[in-house]
Amino acid sequence: MKTILLIHGANLNLLGKRNPFHYGNLNLRQLENLVKKEAKSCGLKVKSFHSNHEGALIDYIQQNSFSASGIIINAGAFTHYSYALHDALLDAHLPAIEVHLSDIKNRENWRRKSVIASACKQVISGEKEKSYYKAITVLKEIIDLKA
Numbered sequence: 383m384k385t386i387l388l389i390h391g392a393n394l395n396l397l398g399k400r401n402p403f404h405y406g407n408l409n410l411r412q413l414e415n416l417v418k419k420e421a422k423s424c425g426l427k428v429k430s431f432h433s434n435h436e437g438a439l440i441d442y443i444q445q446n447s448f449s450a451s452g453i454i455i456n457a458g459a460f461t462h463y464s465y466a467l468h469d470a471l472l473d474a475h476l477p478a479i480e481v482h483l484s485d486i487k488n489r490e491n492w493r494r495k496s497v498i499a500s501a502c503k504q505v506i507s508g509e510k511e512k513s514y515y516k517a518i519t520v521l522k523e524i525i526d527l528k529a
């Protein structure tokens with residue numbers, strides 16, 4: 383079974399306590415478990431990681447990309463300013479899908495811009511946990527095409 387990395391950035395450990403209008407009601411563990419289940423039904427294994435620290439996310443990508451076939455990343459607010467994370471994704475040479483629970487295009491102006499999007503194959507946002515399910519489908523197609 384091919385492995386994909388499921389990476390969460392700043393403040394996403396507080397899911398379940400954050401504004402449910404934007405982020406839904408699931409906590410991070412529940413969300414990760416649902417994504418794992420969905421991925422398994424597509425024949426993919428998920429390795430998950432969360433950090434509130436930009437450097438820890440970069441270290442994780444550098445240390446784990448060699449043994450993975452793709453990445454699903456919700457970088458939280460790092461999405462909007464971390465050029466270092468953009469470069470880490472680019473250097474991983476893996477298909478990556480950027481996901482968001484909330485609709486980042488229809489919130490504050492500063493959220494509209496993603497600096498990591500150009501290192502990703504697709505951005506899927508605004509559908510809460512369904513954003514992740516869609517990301518799995520897209521990633522699976524890309525991985526199968528490469529095989």
Ligand code: DQA
Pocket residue numbers: 392393394404456457458459460461481482483484485486493
């Ligand atoms: C988020 C959107 C970001 O703008 C925000 O900083 C987050 C969560 C989302 O999943 O909707 O923390 O990535």
